[in-house]
Amino acid sequence: MPRNNKMSFPPLWVRVHSVWYRHYRVYTQNIVSNGLPPFLEPLIFLAGIGLGMGKYVSEMEGIPYLRFLSTGLPITAAMFTAAFECSFGTFIRLEFDKVYDGMLGAPITVHNLLIGEILWAGTKGMFFATAVVLVVLAFGQVPATALVVAPVIGFLTGIMFAGLSLFVTSFVKTINHFNFYFTGFLSPMFFFSGVVFPVGNLPESIRPFAEIFPLTHSVRLMRRCSLGNFSPILGWDVAFIVIFTVIAGHFAIRRLSRRLIG
Numbered sequence: 001m002p003r004n005n006k007m008s009f010p011p012l013w014v015r016v017h018s019v020w021y022r023h024y025r026v027y028t029q030n031i032v033s034n035g036l037p038p039f040l041e042p043l044i045f046l047a048g049i050g051l052g053m054g055k056y057v058s059e060m061e062g063i064p065y066l067r068f069l070s071t072g073l074p075i076t077a078a079m080f081t082a083a084f085e086c087s088f089g090t091f092i093r094l095e096f097d098k099v100y101d102g103m104l105g106a107p108i109t110v111h112n113l114l115i116g117e118i119l120w121a122g123t124k125g126m127f128f129a130t131a132v133v134l135v136v137l138a139f140g141q142v143p144a145t146a147l148v149v150a151p152v153i154g155f156l157t158g159i160m161f162a163g164l165s166l167f168v169t170s171f172v173k174t175i176n177h178f179n180f181y182f183t184g185f186l187s188p189m190f191f192f193s194g195v196v197f198p199v200g201n202l203p204e205s206i207r208p209f210a211e212i213f214p215l216t217h218s219v220r221l222m223r224r225c226s227l228g229n230f231s232p233i234l235g236w237d238v239a240f241i242v243i244f245t246v247i248a249g250h251f252a253i254r255r256l257s258r259r260l261i262g
Contacts, residue, residue, distance in 0.1 A: 125158020
């Protein structure tokens, strides 16, 4: 009797979840060392930048400067953790540990594998963003509404930068090349996307470039939703995040699929 290959595959959600769950199990084996930094980093940053700058800058966009910083830091935490996971993490699993060779021996496709990677990075983005909010909330620097919106926007930010980072990874031949991505793109974006100071403070000639940065839209969405400052531009921010994620994810999966199969 001819074998029906389609019937031998589990449902799509089971295949994708298996990838997510594998990463979850590996990550939680060292939960203290992996989970503690997101609670400490915002304290260090706020102490080093917020308290120091706060003596010279009391307000930013009509709110206390520490609150201004505190509503942007959760999103940068989501960005960096998702970017690291789908750049260094993916490259190590691909080239050094050969994890994907074993995973693709199971009844999953390359697309299932990469979608699971993106969803896992989004989950980490959600966790790190929420962790930062819990810390700054304990010090009264953000309203309680931030705890409601942070997981959602943290997840969206995570999958957005996961797609972008996987796309970058598809071009990388040696792990040292990621230094260009982090130092040349992510770090400058941290300073020019409204985290440390408003985008409106930039020269008019540079502001359009700031709107191209994906982080700008996540930070603005987080800050305004946390503070209840809603406006039509937030619709554009959501649209940008969705469109950017779909496009970056599509090309990332397309390029990495060739590399994994080849």
